Amino acid sequence: MEQQNIAELKxxxxxxxxxxxxxxxxAKSGHPGGSLSITDILTVLYFREMNIDPADxxxxxxxxxxxxxxxxxxxxxxxxxxxGFFPEDLLxxxxxxxxxxxxxxxxxxxxxxxxxxxxxxxxxxxxGMCLAGRLDNRDYKVFVILGDxxxxxxxxxxxxxxxxxxxxxxxxxxxxxxxxQLDGFTRDIxxxxxxxxxxxxxxxxxxxIDGHNYEEIISSIETAxxxxxxxxxxxxxxxxGKGVSYMEHNPKYHGAPPASQEExxxxxxxxxxxxx
Amino acid sequence: xxxxxxxxxxxxxxxxxxxxxNRDVVVMDADLSSSTKTAIFGKEFPERFFNMGISEQxxxxxxxxxxxxxxxxxxxxxxxxxxRTYEQLRQSVCYNNLDVxxxxxxxxxxxxxxxxxxxxxxDVGIMSGLPNMKVIVPVDxxxxxxxxxxxxxxxxxxxxxxxTREKFPVLNQPDYMYKPGKSVTFKDGSDIxxxxxxxxxxxxxxxxxxxxxxxxxARVVNMSSIKPVDRYEIVKAARETGRIVTVxxxxxxxxxxxxxxxxxxxxxPVPVFRVGMQDTFGKSGKSWELFDYFHIGVNDIVRTSEQCxxxxxxxxxxx
Numbered sequence: 001m002e003q004q005n006i007a008e009l010k011x012x013x014x015x016x017x018x019x020x021x022x023x024x025x026x027a028k029s030g031h032p033g034g035s036l037s038i039t040d041i042l043t044v045l046y047f048r049e050m051n052i053d054p055a056d057x058x059x060x061x062x063x064x065x066x067x068x069x070x071x072x073x074x075x076x077x078x079x080x081x082x083x084g085f086f087p088e089d090l091l092x093x094x095x096x097x098x099x100x101x102x103x104x105x106x107x108x109x110x111x112x113x114x115x116x117x118x119x120x121x122x123x124x125x126x127x128g129m130c131l132a133g134r135l136d137n138r139d140y141k142v143f144v145i146l147g148d149x150x151x152x153x154x155x156x157x158x159x160x161x162x163x164x165x166x167x168x169x170x171x172x173x174x175x176x177x178x179x180x181q182l183d184g185f186t187r188d189i190x191x192x193x194x195x196x197x198x199x200x201x202x203x204x205x206x207x208x209i210d211g212h213n214y215e216e217i218i219s220s221i222e223t224a225x226x227x228x229x230x231x232x233x234x235x236x237x238x239x240x241g242k243g244v245s246y247m248e249h250n251p252k253y254h255g256a257p258p259a260s261q262e263e264x265x266x267x268x269x270x271x272x273x274x275x276x
Numbered sequence: 277x278x279x280x281x282x283x284x285x286x287x288x289x290x291x292x293x294x295x296x297x298n299r300d301v302v303v304m305d306a307d308l309s310s311s312t313k314t315a316i317f318g319k320e321f322p323e324r325f326f327n328m329g330i331s332e333q334x335x336x337x338x339x340x341x342x343x344x345x346x347x348x349x350x351x352x353x354x355x356x357x358x359x360r361t362y363e364q365l366r367q368s369v370c371y372n373n374l375d376v377x378x379x380x381x382x383x384x385x386x387x388x389x390x391x392x393x394x395x396x397x398x399d400v401g402i403m404s405g406l407p408n409m410k411v412i413v414p415v416d417x418x419x420x421x422x423x424x425x426x427x428x429x430x431x432x433x434x435x436x437x438x439x440t441r442e443k444f445p446v447l448n449q450p451d452y453m454y455k456p457g458k459s460v461t462f463k464d465g466s467d468i469x470x471x472x473x474x475x476x477x478x479x480x481x482x483x484x485x486x487x488x489x490x491x492x493x494a495r496v497v498n499m500s501s502i503k504p505v506d507r508y509e510i511v512k513a514a515r516e517t518g519r520i521v522t523v524x525x526x527x528x529x530x531x532x533x534x535x536x537x538x539x540x541x542x543x544x545p546v547p548v549f550r551v552g553m554q555d556t557f558g559k560s561g562k563s564w565e566l567f568d569y570f571h572i573g574v575n576d577i578v579r580t581s582e583q584c585x586x587x588x589x590x591x592x593x594x595x
Contacts, residue, residue: 161331
């Protein structure tokens, strides 16, 4: 049963990834690399773990997700469309003048909880949402997707302190550790050794997983949900550009679409092969 | 001499009173609550008061999260420290157009002895430039309380409210009610109009007395709404008095003076002379010493008003 469910989730992730490629190719701009690295996690969250209903997007009891790395807009928009928050055929309007699908994540779009794009701010927003939930006696969870380049921002570490101070066990951060940022590899731009230990020393519950392994994604999120003593961060080791052979591990595709019709077709072909 | 009252004390007491009747109001601070007076709220409502430590970015982003979840958020610190969160205000608060009120204290030169590092004279310009942000500079404790009632009862969008450290003269009557975007004329006059912001309004009133001795009948207007600004009253002043002086403990750039000059140049060009900080940092000293040192005191308002008055005559001779 579980294996069947996972197979189903992988199919959905495939559809989302193809949408990502189509969106950035059609727009001739956008950020495929960090969208593809986070797709499996978004799929598990939206199609299995989060308490959300596209027909009732403002239900005060719903779980929230903040895409703090707001450049992963293609990944989030495609996930929301496939989930049914808005029609999938609107995705091709991405980054165009007559579309609501802003280049970076925009709250005017159904299912989007907060506009993001300037890095480092989403974790603080998550802190505020959890504080409000506590005041209102609501038990919703707030998931915050962080980039591993993004955590170079000081705002993140301020918000980690606040999450610890208020022991926000409903706050679950997921770090998309794809090891690449705009200018290159994170280890070269700003090395952060002992990452788990850093978060632990800030008072957070730390889990570490393979961010493309569905069993690990599911079990880490379920563990985090059950954790009642403070906030959790899941360090998800991922591959930037996951699923498209020439984009994987390649800093060039942090913020660039397929460069040609040939590259576009190769990407779609890569995403059409057998699922492991 | 009018009696003086602290605007930040008025804020602390008023927000506590509002907290009693509005359960959605939450207050945040960044380790300055005993100075901003939000501690008064915090003492009565500890569960709705969040001291985020010396972490303004954390405070403002969490304020956005609270507002996104239906809370009415008042976030306070010193004016100078809020400006380090310009981008959090821009992206998380203003772009999302959230119910977050930035009530800051210790703005302007009147921080006095703390000196240049703490005397921010650029904040009104910085905040006015943000889409969706509105900017209010209350003139006294009475207006501060009325502005808070207005913000809680009538608004759901970002506001910047500029308060100060020192006590200011009480100029309004106790039954005064703040009206958004409206100025208040404290003294009518026909020769020249002095628009004042914050404590400078009381200095402008003193200057108007001296101007009367010199045969100049000055109108004095409190411009507590900087954004939106009272365009009607500015144009009316331009038409009726033909000469305008602006007075602010703020830079002459992007504050009250700029705003007034924008409106007159678009709608009814007349000479506008700006009394304010001339593109410079402040320094340590007593407030009243600093006003004279930086040429924004009563004598300077009188001198500038006279110049403005006579400049106008000169223009008339040319034409």
